[in-house]
């Protein structure tokens with residue numbers, strides 16, 4: 297499908313209304329020819345021939361037509377305006393739905409400012425086209441040729457003389473279209489770039505301040521601003537160059553009429569009334585010529601915007617929802633990774649990872665930064681699809697499960713906490729907006745968030761802002777944990793969720809997790825041994841590979857990477873091993 301066909305698929309739902317609108321515009325245009333005829337009649341029949349009794353009826357006719365044109369114009373404007381808003385509504389909705397279906401890869405590569413520009417500035421160019429440009433172009437083309445035909449009926453010789461300007465008008469039109477296209481594309485690109493810059497700077501404002509980089513950012517902004525202004529000026533150069541050419545051609549029509557028309561009247565081959573009538577039609581020829589430059593401008597803005605929106609819309613996500621995915625309202629939570637590898641952009645990120653977890657077990661994942669811990673969790677949620685191997689949930693490949701159903705069964709507290717501009721309650725109850733307040737509170741208590749939330753000025757009704765402004769890192773993590781817990785998922789993923797809370801809070805949260813009422817497989821990604829030591833299975837990752845796996849005790853006996861980390865964090869490894877050999881408590885943290 298091309299971008300224009302895609303656009304038309306929205307417009308065609310309003311074919312009838314648009315057609316009615318154009319019929320009204322046709323009537324308005326046809327009525328416009330009456331005025332010159334009446335003017336000619338006043339000269340020939342009333343003034344020259346002395347039929348003064350005709351004057352009142354001619355004026356009354358003019359009045360009625362003026363009134364009728366006003367009413368029809370109002371009606372047609374309402375039609376085009378409502379059609380444009382309706383098309384825009386469904387287009388925005390369709391594009392937004394598609395954006396929500398896009399996968400992590402799409403968002404990794406797209407700039408937020410670009411996506412915002414598609415939904416705002418580009419959409420407005422489309423609205424302008426439907427509400428204004430379509431009928432303007434139609435009306436002008438119609439008026440031009442209709443006036444030419446009318447002039448033919450009055451004096452075909454004069455009409456032929458006027459047609460001389462047509463080939464020139466065509467040439468200038470083609471030339472402007474060719475010159476304008478790349479410049480309008482540049483405008484859209486610069487607009488997106490400026491938007492991206494502003495969006496990033498507003499979001500990253502704290503970093504700018506922390507590094508006192510305001511002047512540097514202003515310099516960068518000025519560059520973007522300059523580039524956008526230059527792009528607009530380059531496009532304006534086009535119409536400033538071509539609009540006068542169309543103006544010249546339209547004025548040529550007046551000169552032709554004055555020259556040829558006057559000679560014909562003097563020679564007696566045309567009456568003075570006919571001259572006045574043709575003079576009345578003249579604006580119908582001149583106006584469209586004058587407007588061509590502007591309308592080409594509008595059309596090019598429109599086509600560039602449609603192409604940009606369609607290019608974003610037509611990107612298909614790599615992670616696809618299976619057409620007949622298995623739906624299972626409540627998954628059990630048995631998980632197996634079978635020889636899973638994942639690579640992105642020719643870089644191997646996960647290599648041949650295999651492990652098995654039974655429903656209800658807890659899995660700890662430890663590994664240095666960039667070792668692939670979050671990626672493994674992302675593969676489980678199908679935020680990315682494996683390049684090789686299989687991820688099985690309840691014995692089924694995740695690719696065969698209904699995508700939304702799978703994710704509904706997973707509660708994830710992501711490493712990068714994001715809170716919506718909403719109340720604390722709204723953020724926690726994101727998965728179940730209608731759940732009773734007691735459930736929200738229970739989840740908050742489990743996440744050890746209830747105390748600090750209750751101390752906030754408006755408690756659970758406090759607005760926290762999209763970045764959780766006013767909250768500490770650990771508080772944000774706990775709200776995010778409460779949000780995941782409220783879902784009562786079969787699989788709970790805590791990616792670095794307790795990294796910013798103190799040990800005491802972490803220990804409290806762990807106890808709470810152990811007392812989850814329903815069967816739930818829990819993944820805990822952490823750097824702290826204390827966060828994962830009680831897990832049924834601990835995976836130690838290094839450079840995308842599982843280098844060790846087992847329980848806390850097994851891994852300590854192994855004396856590998858895990859044991860080294862343990863030694864670094866507790867510093868009493870030797871003592872612990874001695875205790876272990878004596879058969880003492882296998883918990884060095886006590």
Ligand SMILES: Nc1ncnc2c1ncn2[C@@H]1O[C@H](COP(=O)(O)OP(=O)(O)OP(=O)(O)O)[C@@H](O)[C@H]1O
Pocket residue numbers: 401404640641643645663664665666667668669670671672711
């Ligand atoms: N979509 C992607 N495209 C390209 N590279 C990626 C992608 N996702 C992750 N990576 C890379 O894969 C590696 C593993 O990333 P991952 O986020 O899984 O690490 P991690 O173990 O969670 O690290 P941390 O402890 O810092 O959170 C990193 O080198 C990262 O740059």
Ligand SMILES: [Mg+2]
Pocket residue numbers: 669670671711791
């Ligand atoms: Mg990570």
